[in-house]
Amino acid sequence: MELRRRNPGAQFQWYEVDGRDAREWLLPDLKAMTQGHCAFCDTFPLEDRTLESIEHFKPKADQRFEAHAYDWTNLYFCCGLCQSEKGVSWDDDLLRPDHENYRFDAYFQFDYTNGAMTPSSLATEQAINQAKATIKAYGLDIQERRRMRQLELRKWQKSSDRDIDEWAYRDYLQNDAGDNSVS
Ligand SMILES: [Zn+2]
Incomplete structure (x- = not known):
């Protein structure tokens, strides 16, 4: 906030604490809270570590919310696709x-x-x-999501591994209730 007062175009940067930026400190705990799943689309695993990110629910680039950049309740473990779909948009109706x-x-x-x-x-x-x-902000119904949910369901139906936390799109798999109609 101080940086931005001096230069309105200043970009957000994580604080550094003991030689690591705050993002590195926060990410493991946020990740544990969702069993490693994206908090928004539930994809899993976020294999490439560059796709693991921290979503600022109230966007840090939006001046209205700059005081929330380090607010624990504003931070979520998030995949790269959800991040890029949402960008810096904000809607008061967004669901936590x-x-x-x-x-x-x-x-x-x-x-x-x-x-x-x-x-x-x-x-x-x-x-x-x-x-x-x-759905709109995080692109939860774009074609790619539909395809990925269906792929995961087919794998789930063929697998004997019923440890649901090891799977993506847990709501999609669990709501299916054993219906094998997806071809
Ligand atoms: Zn996601």
Whole structure:
């Protein structure tokens, strides 16, 4: 914030603590909180370490939120695709993945014929707006996501490994309830 007051174009930089930047200190704990899954799309594993990132839910580049750059509740373990889709956009309706009482079904539903993710037809009007904003911001229904969800489901159906935390898109796999209709 001080840097920006001196130079409005100043870019965000993590503090350095004991020779490592704060990002390196924070990332392992944020990662553990989601079992290594992206907090937004649930992809797993984020194999290439350069794809492991910390998402500032309220964007640090937005002057309204610059005081939240180090706010623990504003930081999430996040994949590169979600990061690049969201960029520095902000919408007051965005849904926090660790929102208290969060239930996937209260906001979203899947179409198992094509992997699509849409607001739940049973959701309240407010929840529909939140689901729409979240799907749009993180690109959760772009073609690539649909394809990746379907690929993971096919692998899951053929595998005997039922340790769900070792799989991507856990809501997609678990909501399928053994339905083998995806070809
Ligand atoms: Zn993601």
